Amino acid sequence: MADAEPALSCYGLHKSFGGVQAVRGATFSIPAGHICALIGPNGAGKSTAVNLMCGELRADRGQVRLDGTDISGWPTDRTARAGLIRTYQLSREFGRLTVLENLMVAPLNPAGESLLNIFFRPGRVRAAERRNLDRALHTLSAFGLYELRDSYARELSGGQKRLLELARSVMAGPRVLLLDEPMAGINPALIDKIGEHILGLRDDGVTVLMVEHNLAVVERICDHVIVMAEGATLATGRMSELRADPAVIRAYLGGALSDSAAG
Ligand SMILES: Nc1ncnc2c1ncn2[C@@H]1O[C@H](COP(=O)(O)OP(=O)(O)O)[C@@H](O)[C@H]1O
Numbered sequence: 001m002a003d004a005e006p007a008l009s010c011y012g013l014h015k016s017f018g019g020v021q022a023v024r025g026a027t028f029s030i031p032a033g034h035i036c037a038l039i040g041p042n043g044a045g046k047s048t049a050v051n052l053m054c055g056e057l058r059a060d061r062g063q064v065r066l067d068g069t070d071i072s073g074w075p076t077d078r079t080a081r082a083g084l085i086r087t088y089q090l091s092r093e094f095g096r097l098t099v100l101e102n103l104m105v106a107p108l109n110p111a112g113e114s115l116l117n118i119f120f121r122p123g124r125v126r127a128a129e130r131r132n133l134d135r136a137l138h139t140l141s142a143f144g145l146y147e148l149r150d151s152y153a154r155e156l157s158g159g160q161k162r163l164l165e166l167a168r169s170v171m172a173g174p175r176v177l178l179l180d181e182p183m184a185g186i187n188p189a190l191i192d193k194i195g196e197h198i199l200g201l202r203d204d205g206v207t208v209l210m211v212e213h214n215l216a217v218v219e220r221i222c223d224h225v226i227v228m229a230e231g232a233t234l235a236t237g238r239m240s241e242l243r244a245d246p247a248v249i250r251a252y253l254g255g256a257l258s259d260s261a262a263g
């Protein structure tokens with residue numbers, strides 16, 4: 001794996017919030033075509049690292065590279081156009097849209113976005129909308145949400161909302177997908193289902209970085225694991241190797257590592 005070209009990498013990332021050093025020296029690489037997990041105790045800086053990479057937050061220092069291109073400081077719309085997509089929990093606003101509408105508003109660059117096109121090329125806009133609709137319906141089918149297409153997103157169960165978030169991000173055409181706890185708070189049957197979808201995305205060529213607390217899930221679907229503690233990268237490797245790593249065990253103080261071994 002070491003010789004694979006990284007799809008996404010960061011070097012010496014730092015970010016403070018007032019007096020809190022949330023990320024201090026995170027350095028890691030995500031090999032192309034893999035599902036990588038980012039794990040670590042609460043407050044380790046995982047979410048902050050994800051937000052720094054996608055441009056949601058600006059680093060105090062350090063570098064982020066996407067397919068070898070320095071994207072440090074790029075805003076989210078630009079990183080998204082470059083294929084780096086982060087999922088967001090559905091906001092209240094999206095709860096008032098139907099499942100289908102949630103997917104229809106997801107694409108980044110429909111031809112209809114340009115005013116020039118709306119005035120001078122209405123046919124082209126309609127054709128793009130038709131393609132967008134076809135793609136949305138196809139994506140809903142793939143995620144088992146087709147029957148729910150006319151339901152309001154706020155009516156979905158927690159697990160269905162997670163599936164919808166994933167489907168929305170797929171509409172954006174990701175090359176690299178960042179998932180922050182995509183399975184948090186959902187039942188075991190849906191955890192497996194979301195895991196299968198993530199494996200499917202990987203098989204379609206999407207590189208995935210997921211923050212995940214459930215280490216049994218990590219062991220099952222992630223090829224490569226990055227451990228963060230106190231804002232820095234502590235270790236990287238396979239989950240089976242990391243379970244035996246004294247520094248990793250110390251960071252978790254035994255808790256999460258031994259708890260999840262059974263599940
Ligand atoms: N916007 C913020 N303002 C102030 N402190 C923050 C902010 N975001 C995160 N932190 C702090 O930074 C540290 C790392 O947080 P976070 O990246 O959310 O960790 P994790 O996702 O690993 O649980 C924590 O101490 C957290 O309280």
Ligand SMILES: [Mg+2]
Pocket residue numbers: 046047048211
């Ligand atoms: Mg977090």
